Amino acid sequence: MTKEVIKVRGGKKLTGEVSISGAKNSAVALIPSSILASSGKVVLEGLPEISDVKTLMSLLNDLNIETKLNGTTLEVDSSNAENVPLPNQKVQSLRASYYMMGALLARFKRCVIGLPGGCPLGPRPIDQHIKGFEALGVKVTNEHGAMYLEAENLKGATIFFDVVSVGATINIMIAACMAEGRTILENVAKEPEIVDVATLLNNMGADIRGAGTDTIKIRGVKELTGTRHNIIPDRIEAGTYMIAGAAMGEEFTVRNIIPTHLESLTAKLTEFGVDVDIHDDYAVISRPKSVTPINVKTQVYPGFATDLQQPITPLLFLGDQPSKITETIYPARFRHIDELTRMNGKIENNSGSAIIYPSTLRGADVAASDLRAGASLLIAGLMAEGVTTVHNVNHIDRGYTDIVEKLKAVGADIWRETIED
Known part of the structure; x- marks a missing residue:
């Protein structure tokens, strides 16, 4: 061997x-965010040529989403997306696969996904993600190593994160884009990648204010559409x-x-x-x-x-x-x-x-x-x-x-x- x-x-x-x-930590959230576009193509320009991008493309393909990569430009057509379980090895190879949770919840109000993997950096719980989802009305269960998340409807809420978490900030921001009413996220992370993801989502039709500060305010919308975005x-x-x-x-x-x-x-x-x-x-x-x-x-x-x-x-x-x-x-x-x-x-x-x-x-x-x-x-x-x-x-x-x-x-x-x- x-x-x-x-x-x-x-x-x-x-x-x-x-x-x-282009920023890896933006790319791994921007690609799942493209799932929210029920019409039109999301075109992401300047992506890094790394294995994580290919893994996320493969996950999108599993959801019947069309992807086309030309150098550093990715076209995503999610208009025919299907919500199928993702409890597979691809999820376990990539910690940022948890952004699929927020995206699928926003689009379909439910998802089944394996526990995220990625670099072994000691305990990195996703409890703040779960806390945020539950505040939006999601029922979360863990069965046989897979997360089951389901809501009749997502409803806006005020959520204070116990610890500052980039992943939880982005994940709940994605999910809240299509929740009913207004969501306020407090004690959030301020990383540039969060601003980058918010910029993409706003260009798709979301209403997000305050990314890059410690409070983000989101007014839910009914539909998001395709757009073109250049990664930082x-x-x-x-x-x-x-x-x-x-x-x-x-x-x-x-x-x-x-x-x-x-x-x-x-x-x-x-x-x-x-x-x-x-x-x-x-x-x-x-x-x-x-x-x-x-x-x-x-x-x-x-x-x-x-x-x-x-x-x-x-x-x-x-x-x-x-x-x-x-x-x-x-x-x-x-x-x-x-x-x-x-x-x-x-x-x-x-x-x-x-x-x-x-x-x-x-x-x-x-x-x-x-x-x-x-x-x-x-x-x-x-x-x-x-x-x-x-x-x-x-x-x-x-x-x-x-x-x-x-x-x-x-x-x-x-x-x-x-x-x-």
Whole structure:
């Protein structure tokens, strides 16, 4: 049996430019949202070329929805959609499959769907999603590993989320688009991807106000129709390449970014000593000549993104004193530490925080435990002496478009290989 790995020979300077693809965390919600269009086509432009997009297209096809992908443009025709159960392996491979719940409830008032999967980041309950659905009048049961959701009708409600959740905010916002009356969502997440999804839904005919603030107000409508929508750039992909540029860059340009989406990262890179030159829609990054240790604490947006906690970890080995990372969103999100230790990285893991000591990384065989851990290991490989072999590359391909080709084009010595498992 064979499998694919990514190999990196470290020590190469990154120069030139890389262009950022559409936002993964928008795409995985925008595609299910297209189900709400009972007439006309939804055309999504600028999608990332990642496996999650193909998985969601396959789920739509299971619902008798026509999809046509041409490069980064997806056409979706949901006019003949059929509400069939989705308790299958596709759902389990993708955590964001839970957005199918909100979309199918809005369109059909019922759905049967398997429990979501995705990256194993410790406990990530969907209790806030269920709380929101029940407030809209949905009966929720769990039988034999599948969720059964059904309502005679969706009715607007005021819902206060106990914790700030991007997934729950988007899911309930989608469902409430076609609920009777007015829905008010309080203590919601403010991420740019939420604004992106609200923009699509409003262009389809929804009435959503306040996306991007901590209160969203939705007045339900009876019908949504097709539209054309251009997805925002992926701020996590952008941040990943900015960190790679901070580690190994020399006048390294990251294009197609929205700088305000990256302010928390830019501030930390600058504090560390990285030369970051921000322009309207691009940034020029160079490796620091001297560094200052920093403390990084993940927070909900606009704070430092948890999705960039793993990628920034190897950069901190360049310090002359220890730096500290505190993870407040997913305390279990430190599985990359053992792998970085294999690469001669010295890290002290204290449940929920990590101390990163100055280290010279060396190539090793390592495995990606999840998407952003994979990105972390690739950045570490760029920095390391010798060759690093990264296993479980399927995680990386879930969220980064052509990452090997993009890095190769800016000077990295990186390639894919098929090996015996």
